[in-house]
Amino acid sequence: MDVSDLLIETYDRLPDLVRAAVDGLTPEQLRWAPGEGANSVGWLVWHLTRVQDHHVADLLDAEQIWTSGDWAGRFGLVADPHDTGYGHTPTQVAGVRPESAQALIDYYGAVSTRTRSFLAGLRPADLDRIVDESWDPPVSLGVRLVSIADDDTQHAGQAAYVRGLLEAR
Structure with a gap:
């Protein structure tokens, strides 16, 4: 197995985890938190998607998917990159208000598709490229x-756990 296949195998597991965490939940359930200051399922899935979108866009020197359409509006937010x-x-956290589970699935799907395309073109030597010199040691593409x-x-695991708490109430 080459490095590209290994990373694709890893990242291809995430869409199913995202879907399992949110599928069938109402907007109110997506915003429910198990306690004061705790994260909701919707926030957790939005956040994991934003991190991947932000970081992969940076690696590609491209615009984030978040800012390229009306994604932010579907979450009650502004498109702040x-x-x-x-x-x-x-x-x-409470201000992240996904309009539906499908909004989370769709946004993650768009981000995941771009990430997969990026991973498909990687070669082993690419992983050593330094992508962030603000850390000591600097961060390579592989580490990122x-x-x-x-x-x-x-x-995604935290979102599944919070969903379990929600369903057990």
């Missing part, structure tokens, strides 16, 4: 891609 959810206050997959997988 810097807002990925990092550091959100409880008020900001693992970081994105790790972050997205963790948040």
Whole structure:
């Protein structure tokens, strides 16, 4: 298995996790949080999608999908390319208001399609390219891609857990 196939295998697992976390939930259920200051299913899936969109767009030196259409409007937000959810206050978390589960599925699908296309063209030597010199040590493309997959997988698991809490109430 080459590096491109390995990364595609990793990232191709995420759409099913996203769908399983949100499919069938109402907008109110997507916004439900298990406690004060906790994240909702909708926020968690929005955030993991924003992180992937933001980081992959940066790697491609391209516009984010978030800002290229009316995605933000479907979440009750403005299309701020810097807002990925990092550091959100409880008020900001509550402000992420997906219109439907399908809005989350569609946005993740668009981001995932672009990510998959990017991964399909990678060669092993590409992974050593430095993509962020603001860290010590500098971050390579390979490390960034693992970081994105790790972050997205963790948040998809958190969304599934919160969904389980919601369904158990």
